[in-house]
Amino acid sequence: FKIVRVETTPIDGQKPGTSGLRKKVKVFIQPHYLENFVQSTFNALTTEKVGGTTLVVSGDGRYYSKEAIQIIIKMAAANGVRRVWVGQNGLLSTPAVSAVIRDRVGVDGSRASGAFILTASHNPGGPHEDFGIKYNMENGGPAPEGITDKIYENTKTIKEYFIAEDLPDVDIATTGVTSFGGPEGQFDVEVFDSASDYVKLMKSIFDFELIRKLISSPKFTFCYDALHGVAGAYANRIFVEELGAQESSLLNCTPKEDFGGGHPDPNLTYAKELVARMGLGKSNPQDEVPEFGAAADGDADRNMILGKRFFVTPSDSVAIIAANAVQAIPYFSAGLKGVARSMPTSAALDVVAKHLNLKFFEVPTGWKFFGNLMDAGLCSVCGEESFGTGSDHIREKDGIWAVLAWLSILAHKNKENFGGEKLVTVEDIVHQHWTTYGRHYYTRYDYENVDAGAAKVLMAYLVKLQSSLSEVNEIVKGARSDVAKVVDADEFEYKDPVDGSISKHQGIRYLFEDGSRLVFRLSGTGSEGATIRLYIEQYEKDPSKTGRDSQEALGPLVEVALKLSKMQEFTGRSAPTVIT
Ligand code: VG1
Ligand code: CO
Numbered sequence: 001f002k003i004v005r006v007e008t009t010p011i012d013g014q015k016p017g018t019s020g021l022r023k024k025v026k027v028f029i030q031p032h033y034l035e036n037f038v039q040s041t042f043n044a045l046t047t048e049k050v051g052g053t054t055l056v057v058s059g060d061g062r063y064y065s066k067e068a069i070q071i072i073i074k075m076a077a078a079n080g081v082r083r084v085w086v087g088q089n090g091l092l093s094t095p096a097v098s099a100v101i102r103d104r105v106g107v108d109g110s111r112a113s114g115a116f117i118l119t120a121s122h123n124p125g126g127p128h129e130d131f132g133i134k135y136n137m138e139n140g141g142p143a144p145e146g147i148t149d150k151i152y153e154n155t156k157t158i159k160e161y162f163i164a165e166d167l168p169d170v171d172i173a174t175t176g177v178t179s180f181g182g183p184e185g186q187f188d189v190e191v192f193d194s195a196s197d198y199v200k201l202m203k204s205i206f207d208f209e210l211i212r213k214l215i216s217s218p219k220f221t222f223c224y225d226a227l228h229g230v231a232g233a234y235a236n237r238i239f240v241e242e243l244g245a246q247e248s249s250l251l252n253c254t255p256k257e258d259f260g261g262g263h264p265d266p267n268l269t270y271a272k273e274l275v276a277r278m279g280l281g282k283s284n285p286q287d288e289v290p291e292f293g294a295a296a297d298g299d300a301d302r303n304m305i306l307g308k309r310f311f312v313t314p315s316d317s318v319a320i321i322a323a324n325a326v327q328a329i330p331y332f333s334a335g336l337k338g339v340a341r342s343m344p345t346s347a348a349l350d351v352v353a354k355h356l357n358l359k360f361f362e363v364p365t366g367w368k369f370f371g372n373l374m375d376a377g378l379c380s381v382c383g384e385e386s387f388g389t390g391s392d393h394i395r396e397k398d399g400i401w402a403v404l405a406w407l408s409i410l411a412h413k414n415k416e417n418f419g420g421e422k423l424v425t426v427e428d429i430v431h432q433h434w435t436t437y438g439r440h441y442y443t444r445y446d447y448e449n450v451d452a453g454a455a456k457v458l459m460a461y462l463v464k465l466q467s468s469l470s471e472v473n474e475i476v477k478g479a480r481s482d483v484a485k486v487v488d489a490d491e492f493e494y495k496d497p498v499d500g501s502i503s504k505h506q507g508i509r510y511l512f513e514d515g516s517r518l519v520f521r522l523s524g525t526g527s528e529g530a531t532i533r534l535y536i537e538q539y540e541k542d543p544s545k546t547g548r549d550s551q552e553a554l555g556p557l558v559e560v561a562l563k564l565s566k567m568q569e570f571t572g573r574s575a576p577t578v579i580t
Helices: 032-045 065-080 095-105 145-159 196-205 207-217 232-242 272-277 312-327 348-355 368-375 397-415 426-437 452-465 469-479 550-565 567-571
Strands: 004-007 021-024 054-059 083-087 114-118 129-136 159-163 174-183 185-192 222-225 292-296 301-309 309-314 339-342 361-362 381-384 388-391 439-450 487-493 508-512 519-524 532-541
Touching: 032 065, 032 114, 032 129, 032 145, 032 159, 054 065, 065 083, 065 114, 065 159, 083 095, 095 114, 095 129, 095 196, 095 348, 095 397, 129 145, 129 519, 145 309, 159 292, 196 232, 196 397, 222 232, 222 272, 232 397, 272 292, 272 301, 292 312, 292 397, 301 397, 301 426, 301 469, 312 339, 312 348, 312 381, 312 388, 312 397, 312 426, 312 439, 339 348, 339 368, 339 508, 348 361, 348 426, 348 439, 348 469, 348 487, 361 368, 368 381, 368 397, 368 452, 381 426, 388 397, 397 426, 439 452, 439 550, 452 508, 452 532, 452 550, 452 567, 469 487, 469 550, 532 550
Parallel strands: 054 083, 054 114, 083 185, 222 292, 339 361, 339 381
Antiparallel strands: 004 159, 021 129, 114 129, 174 185, 292 301, 301 309, 381 388, 439 532, 487 508, 508 519, 519 532
16 A cells, blocks of 8 residues: 555644544544544654554444544554554444453454544434544553643644555454555554453453352343443343343343434433333333343443342442452452542542542542553542443443442342342342441432533633632522531642642532532533533431432532522523433
8 A cells, every 4th residue: 555645734623522532423524534633643642652553443333433444544554553453343342442452462462552442432323413532542541631632732733644545445344354565564454353352351350150140040130231332242242141141131232323313321311221121210010120230321331230120329339349349359359459439429439448448539530530540559449420430450431340340249249149038139239338338319410512601601600609608608508508508619620649740620619518519510521512510419427318319318409509500590501401
């Protein structure tokens, strides 16, 4: 093949957000749009770090992935990359990409040094929906801000990109190696099975034999919904083939370019079919409801955990996994190095860390901040309120790992009793946890696609309000006399304890005397307008009061949050788009 230099001009708005660049497909398919971003990434990494290396390119299989993969292969060839690895049919979940970078050895003994992941995660897909791309580094984690800032700077000045235009399209449906000759020597594309490396890793972490016993126990029933995302490429292999679940336990496990027209976001609003099956929707009380249910997002890094007619809040989920990891999961048997959560995630994990005397870290939203801690050996288990849970086995959150972690805890708690009378259920485990550690009532209100200007004004107003706590408390008291006093308020800023880098403006916090918190943030993953996220949390230590309905328990704090932020006045919205 020949290397062609193509002249181009900068395109506005290519700033990577919380997790890469996400835009409508119609934006991505504009001439030069993808090419500019990919070349800007190569340039940010520098020629030395790109030339001669092995690059992974794959994603959640959403619309436009197949075309994008061929373009990136041709650009990689032209930029001196030695080989490109592609998951069969272009499919690799985000956690599997991380695992592949860290652990996979190619047929010729090579190892990967980075990846382009093609996904817009939980955003819908299809010709009128979203596409996305992000770069992950040699540790398997998302590029840090230092790199993403450089990429963005490059997109603003880019003049040229390089592409091997005459390289034929590679058949990515068939596994195997295709070799080409270029001006600087050989260039290979290796297509490999999407699941093998990941399955191998999971088997090295969990006790599959024990989980198999749980799943085959007549008392236990199971259901997994991939929402037509890439998790489907792993679910059959792991849950059915390895763990013996029935095929009928899998819902929507065929990956589709448009996620079957759905919104591949595993929460109570969008995972409708699973929610109904688990008896949480308008199901018939006579229906057979599984003991355990779970769902994933488009790229399979998120998870939702459900019990029979019971929802596990993600903030509780990570705390419960951390509390049980050493006993229930072989990978952690030597102990946890530390635990971490994102700032808006509830403090349930903090309480576990204190009880178990573990190192604890609070980081800004987005998985990249956990990676540094893990690389430095400071953190084993971490999570976010946004249905993200994971560990240092890779450098991304991991939806299927979280499900296996819960299955391990269930198997561990029931191991003397698989054939016995009554199963220890998901709900039992959560209630036990609240009795020991107290409960953090938690909810998140999302105001999606709000006018971007209005959202900025609201945030600026909240920052300014913080300078006078007496004014804040007047508003609080005026709204609800039964809510505690605000004792502190700030804009969250994070200093990375490993590399000393500082991330500012990571969300506005109002901290109450009784440990309650209100947090306001603007989303960094949307593709249109602005999304305001409001996180509401209240701690209850008294075991006799931990069984309330969370929306009811949080009612007074919600009222205060809406008054404090003048939400309706600024945004024109009288209700959020999604409540989780
Ligand atoms: C959201 C979540 C955040 C998560 C991010 C990426 O970001 O709040 O916790 O890390 O999505 O997850 P934001 O900036 O929109 O609040 V994923 O599954 O979209 O890669
Ligand atoms: Co995701």
